[in-house]
Amino acid sequence: MLKKILISILSLIVLSIGGLFLYNNFKHKPVYGIIILDKDEKKVTDSINSQKKDIEKSIVVNGKWVENSKTLVLSTSDAQKITAFNGFQKVSGSKNNYTFSPIKQISKDEATLFSQEEAPLIKDEANKAFSSKVHEYVTLGESSAYVNSVFILPDNQYNEFTGSPISLGVLKVKSDASKALINYNNVEMNQLYDER
Secondary structure, three states, X not given: XXXXXXXXXXXXXXXXXHHHHHHHHHHOOOOOEEEEEEOOHHHHHHHHHHOHHHEEEEEEEEEEEEHHHOEEEEEHHHHHHHHOOOOEEEEEEEOOEEEEEEOOOOOOOOOEEEEOOOOOEEEOOOOOEEEOOEEEOEXXXXXXXXXXXXXXXXXXXXXXXXXXXXXXXXXXXXXXXXXXXXXXXXXXXXXXXXXX
């Protein structure tokens, strides 16, 4: 009887360890992209500089932020830099089965809205309305938890938009980003994404 209990306990331990091993090797897929945002550009650059040895490549761009709608506004030229890192992800599928694919090109001449909800007009902090002719369900990274929408304006229209300054860092790290993300807790917003 004692022998059966001991064998049962050992079997449970072996099965548990085997299950964890299988989960870690097959279920957890490491990602290597991190996006950080803060209204203080120095915090973004300091975060990147302090982790330089663990970063394969990175960029920092400055944009404008509209707090009430959680909208990030970028110029076309800065948005193109983010596309080089696969930072914008087109969302397809349904609620329980989303798939993401990187956006490779952004219109240089048209205002573009990346958002789940289509909005005919985007208002800046001065209550001036801007229209968007291009709309796609695209997220910054793979989440809209911090940034509900991204509004991309041609370079000649970008300066007309009034918003609070915000800095955005897009990083490709050398190790699993889920383990490296803790090093970026000093900024307002941080998130993982699959940069492939």
